[in-house]
Amino acid sequence: MLCACGARSPSGVAAVPDEDTSRPAAPTASPHTTVPTAPAACPDSGVLLRAAEADAAMGLRVQRIELVNCGTRAYTVNGHPSVQVLDEDLEPLEVTVSHGASAIATLDGFETATGPVRLKPGERSVARLAWRNLVTDVTRPAADGRYLRIVPNGEDNAGGNDSGGGAQTVPDHIDLGTTGKLGVSAWDHPAQDSPESPDARP
Template structure:
């Protein structure tokens, strides 16, 4: 992303019918919460015309309500957050119309009263390092407490067919990728 402030995300209707220039669309079917553990689903749809290879974990960046980056540590898997979601990544290729899913996990936990609790209002997701990122609509904040970390599962092929795109969206990602001079660093 060339500037520090996030751009406006497309509406749910636009996101469901348009295809970014990258040929993939990333959305969220929603989140769930129970006893402080939170989970947010991610869905990546190959809305393009070519096969799309995936191997690994989504790359995440979190922003507050003013568009400022929130420094958090992204854990591949859930080992530091809860059990499960630790299947290693496996290479997969999505044909046009196919989709993959992943999960973002965190705990709303305050462990140190001297550290301010954090709420992420915007989530940017890239399919992998160096690929175009997209903002994903959230149905509520990513309320990290003061843990400073989130977990993410590896992409896994889904079986439901994706909706067919009607028109391309402009690519709003940082064209320079992770090596560019973007003022917003990726989460580590």
């Protein structure tokens, strides 16, 4: 069971906690950029977001996003998280984010919406991201995302909706090349088997 404990952070920005999967080092931003460097603490919202390391196969990337209920009340997510890709200066990149991965690859379970996922304190939910690292247009620069801005789109058991207010900025490396497409799956319970590998068919 994953649970982030400690003091709560009022910033709503969570760094990735140490875990058994290594993450890319946080990028160096310009001198005028405030880089998210908050400690791995439970935010006021009671939920903590983090990104696992991406699996890669022939230019295809598949990555898990985890949401941990680190608070004291039940928390429910339903549908897809809202995801925005940011560069090293925390500026949004021109990326088309879609529900599902049909515009990118055929991936098992990506098009399935499981309905509400209710998390007790200490429980977690996962969503997946999919993209291709390809350069298909030499006239445009490659998109190299360094952070994700994620809104869970959930609510606690008191009925408070977190849309917009529950956003967290998570260090991550999203190397989209020039494809400009990112697929997002719906929230689901984590698989109980071994770490997934991209089961992709063109």
